[in-house]
Amino acid sequence: ARIDDLLASGRTVSFEFPPPKTPEALVTFDETMEDLAQLGPQFISVTYGALGTTRDTTRDVVIRVDKERDFPAMPHLTCVGHTRAELEELVTHYRDAGIENILALAGDPPADGSEAGGDFTYATELIELVREVGDFSVGVAAFPEMHPRSPHRDDDLRFLAAKLAQADFAITQFFWDPADYVSMVEDLSARGCDKPIVPGVMPFTSVAGVRRMSGMNGSAIPASLEARLDRVDGDKEATRALGVEVASEVGAALLEAGVPGMHLYTMNRAASVRQVCANLGLLRDAGPPSD
Numbered sequence: 001a002r003i004d005d006l007l008a009s010g011r012t013v014s015f016e017f018p019p020p021k022t023p024e025a026l027v028t029f030d031e032t033m034e035d036l037a038q039l040g041p042q043f044i045s046v047t048y049g050a051l052g053t054t055r056d057t058t059r060d061v062v063i064r065v066d067k068e069r070d071f072p073a074m075p076h077l078t079c080v081g082h083t084r085a086e087l088e089e090l091v092t093h094y095r096d097a098g099i100e101n102i103l104a105l106a107g108d109p110p111a112d113g114s115e116a117g118g119d120f121t122y123a124t125e126l127i128e129l130v131r132e133v134g135d136f137s138v139g140v141a142a143f144p145e146m147h148p149r150s151p152h153r154d155d156d157l158r159f160l161a162a163k164l165a166q167a168d169f170a171i172t173q174f175f176w177d178p179a180d181y182v183s184m185v186e187d188l189s190a191r192g193c194d195k196p197i198v199p200g201v202m203p204f205t206s207v208a209g210v211r212r213m214s215g216m217n218g219s220a221i222p223a224s225l226e227a228r229l230d231r232v233d234g235d236k237e238a239t240r241a242l243g244v245e246v247a248s249e250v251g252a253a254l255l256e257a258g259v260p261g262m263h264l265y266t267m268n269r270a271a272s273v274r275q276v277c278a279n280l281g282l283l284r285d286a287g288p289p290s291d
């Protein structure tokens with residue numbers, strides 16, 4: 001199924017998985033997938049290691065899950081550091097394997113500040129290539145608090161609106177203040193862009209992790225959340241429970257705002273995602289809500 005069609009026919013719930021990099025991780029991936037598949041998501045996605053480090057793994061698990069399950073699996077694909085020929089080959093492989101959806105991303109340049117090389121700079125260039133290769137439903141990334149490399153919010157929104165004109169839908173980075181998502185959608189709409197923007201929601205499981213990832217992604221942690229993080233720091237189970245609680249609060253505000261879908265970052269852990277779905281009354285058989 002195409003994700004643009006799914007979004008057109010009702011609110012979606014989707015799960016994002018990191019690709020399994022070791023045989024042990026593959027076992028966890030399959031167990032988590034089996035567990036979360038019971039909830040009946042509309043689609044799942046699998047991320048792509050920066051600069052192609054998981055190219056074959058992402059490809060192989062996406063194609064397998066897409067065949068095995070009754071919901072589509074969408075690969076993330078980044079273009080920075082790749083040649084045109086490499087990407088054309090991979091996208092053609094996806095097309096021939098029956099994959100109908102691709103999340104087209106720029107990707108980050110090398111962390112050490114060196115040049116990525118390759119033939120591409122922006123996600124828009126990858127969208128063009130994907131459109132040339134096949135009739136895919138194409139998603140892109142959106143950053144409610146603007147992309148960390150963007151100098152100005154206005155530029156960020158202008159580039160995002162132009163990117164969305166070429167794409168079918170967007171999935172957002174996670175964020176802690178639902179108002180950031182709402183104002184981005186309003187600003188895009190004022191620019192004539194009404195493509196579905198699916199918010200990304202992350203039930204965090206580690207205090208250090210959430211601080212590090214929020215810093216990297218430019219997602220500001222409100223003072224109230226900082227205080228709640230301080231209170232659970234060092235207690236693994238309390239941290240996990242807080243991650244579920246906060247994701248449920250953000251999710252409830254988003255549902256209230258009338259979002260077209262909800263994309264949950266699973267980080268290969270089923271329990272938190274199940275609880276968030278149960279708390280929000282999303283999907284089937286999510287189990288009893290957590291208190």
Ligand code: FAD
Binds near residue numbers: 106140151155
């Ligand atoms: P772009 O849309 O190309 O934008 C990048 C920057 O360039 C922005 O600042 C934008 O404003 C600016 N820009 C765009 N067009 C122009 C132009 N014409 N001229 C000047 N500036 C311009 N990374 C991974 O490595 N693997 C993944 O699987 C992955 N999955 C992701 C999933 C989601 C939902 C999100 C939100 C992000 C994901 N990322 C992933 C991270 C992403 O690759 C990085 O954030 C990357 O730096 C930006 O990608 P983009 O597609 O948003 O880039």
